[in-house]
Amino acid sequence: MTPIHHPNRRTLLMQGCAAAALPLIAGRAAAQQRTFEPRVEAWRSFEITTTVNIAEAQGTTRIWLPVPSLETDYQRSLDNAWSGNAAVAQLLSDPARGARVLYAEFPAAVKQPALQLISRVQTRNRAVDWSRSAKVQEDPAVLRAALQPAELMPLDGIVRKTALDATRGAATDADKARALYRWVVANAHREPKVRGCGTGDIKTMLETGNLGGKCADLNAVFVGLCRSVGVPARDIYGLRLVPSAFGYRELGGNPANLKGAQHCRAEVFLKAHGWVAMDPADVLKVMRQETPEWIKDPAHPLVAPVAKGLFGSWEGNWLAYNDAHDVRLPHAAAKATLPFLMYPQGENAQGRFDELAPDSFKYTISAREVTA
Incomplete structure (x- = not known):
């Protein structure tokens, strides 16, 4: 009979660990194997709600909220509705650049400016x-x-x-x-x-x-x-x-x-x-x-x-x-252009709000898919 040579304990442990690791490695690889293949399918309907609440007014407050402006083969704008305590609230557009905004103005007498915009759109894959x-x-x-x-x-x-x-x-x-x-x-x-x-x-x-x-x-x-x-x-x-x-x-x-x-x-x-x-x-x-x-x-x-x-x-x-660059906000006290417009904007007597700080601005945005 041919003698059997047993590997030492270290080799056995290494081989055992390697064998045990194979399913883990395979599992990780499988978890990372995904598809990403958008295909043009049915339209989806969404309702997007943007709510602004200014805790303490400082003089006249002005708010600009971006509004869907593009009508394309991948997006359709249905309607926009707004509410709040603004003295002026109207949809405005920049004809040269094609960006639309909801502009709202609150006089100094309004101590807690509030504004809500609800936009309904349909989107689909491209x-x-x-x-x-x-x-x-x-x-x-x-x-x-x-x-x-x-x-x-x-x-x-x-x-x-x-x-x-x-x-x-x-x-x-x-x-x-x-x-x-x-x-x-x-x-x-x-x-x-x-x-x-x-x-x-x-x-x-x-x-x-x-x-x-x-x-x-x-x-x-x-x-x-x-x-x-x-x-x-x-x-x-x-x-x-x-x-x-x-x-x-x-x-x-x-x-x-x-x-x-x-x-x-x-x-x-x-x-x-x-x-x-x-x-x-x-x-x-x-x-x-x-x-x-x-x-x-x-x-x-x-x-x-x-x-x-x-x-x-x-x-x-x-x-x-x-798709607008170099946007000028209508009626803004600050005349500088924005490189683009996709965040809520605001200003009061103290200057322009920080659009990247929604918790202090203060605004929230939420969406709801409408399936009915």
Whole structure:
């Protein structure tokens, strides 16, 4: 008989631990294997309620609440209703930029200004069919607007140089958009410490090499790079409403409390497909915040479906307010422009409120999906 050689105890323990670890590793991998494939489906109806309560008035108080302004193939605005103790309350718009607001004014005699806005909208998923193409028509004025610089989005200098380097060899507008999307995902990162959604100061980001930011920074970099090489693009400013249907915690909102749920997306106009959904910022958010570990590889099994899906599709769990840059608030005492409008705004005799501090402003936002 051939003698049997027993391994020592250390080897047995190591082999046993390795065998025991296999199911754990497999389980973790399975847990991170997800899909992210938004498809155009039925419309969903939502009711969004924004409530403002100012505890103590200081002179005249003015409030501006963003109102859904876009009518598209992925969103329909149904109606808006408001109540409160304002002396003046009216829907106003910025014709040059297309942003709408509910403007309310409270005289100094109103000691506790209160305002509530209820907006009803319908949304649905977006998804481009890359296998089909056709020559798409768009209003030339709309395309020209989507190629213009903004105060924090210049299109020359380092912006154009970066875009030209990133798109070297790209022949079509779709090739350029894909190259720039990949460049942002590969070179930028989500920085959780940035307040709110960031400011979108892309020139400073590129000049300093600090490409950390949030959605209004990261998608602005993508939009600016696209515009600088002749691909019409725009930021869309909005609000997450409900959880993602695909299980990604960071890609949804808590409808009972949408404090901090503001989110900017992006889209580009491609000659063979029209306006196409994009969101490299959310790819970077999943990489940085979906798990305790900062995932650095976009090919990671948790990230790859999102990186693929957000080049051409969106999930309809989100509300679009507007695509406006350099917004001027009507009747505001402070005449400076806002880089974008997706947060409630307010001011009184002491100055402008901090829109990124809803607990002291004070405002709340909630959403309810209407299924009847």
